[in-house]
Amino acid sequence: MRRITFWVMSTLTVLVLLFSYHTSRSSVAAVPSSTRQSAATSSSQSGSSGTFVGGEVMTPYGVVQVQITVEGGRITAADAIQVPMADRHDQMINSQAVPIYNSETVDAQSATIDAVSGATVTWEGYTSSLQSAIDQANL
DSSP states (O other): OHHHHHHHHHHHHHHHHHHTOOOOOOOEEEOOGGGGOOOOOOSOSTTOOEEEEOOOEEETTEEEEEEEEEETTEEEEEEEEEEEOSSHHHHHHHHHHHHHHHHHHHHHTSSOOOOOTTOHHHHHHHHHHHHHHHHHTTO
């Protein structure tokens, strides 16, 4: 009788622990809203300058948002101001992929950049938000 009671209690304990394990990947790393403010821009397309924030793009793992800096009609900097960082897997992938995406954006001067292997979902959100920022800059 003691063995059965011990076995039932052990099984219940394991089930409670199993069902209380959270697998949600919905949290994101965000930059304070003060850095998301876009700067004033000039009206001419060839010489537009300023900081432009793309739209927030929801991916299965969280929000991706890109900010670009434009000087003289050229993208001089690109930064992902929101990327999914809910767990170690997201952190590992995005800490390697996002700097590559930022660099490729400046090199390509467009949203036509290559995806990093393993970070395709981030790439989809990044390029969508990037195109939104480029459209705001009239490039």
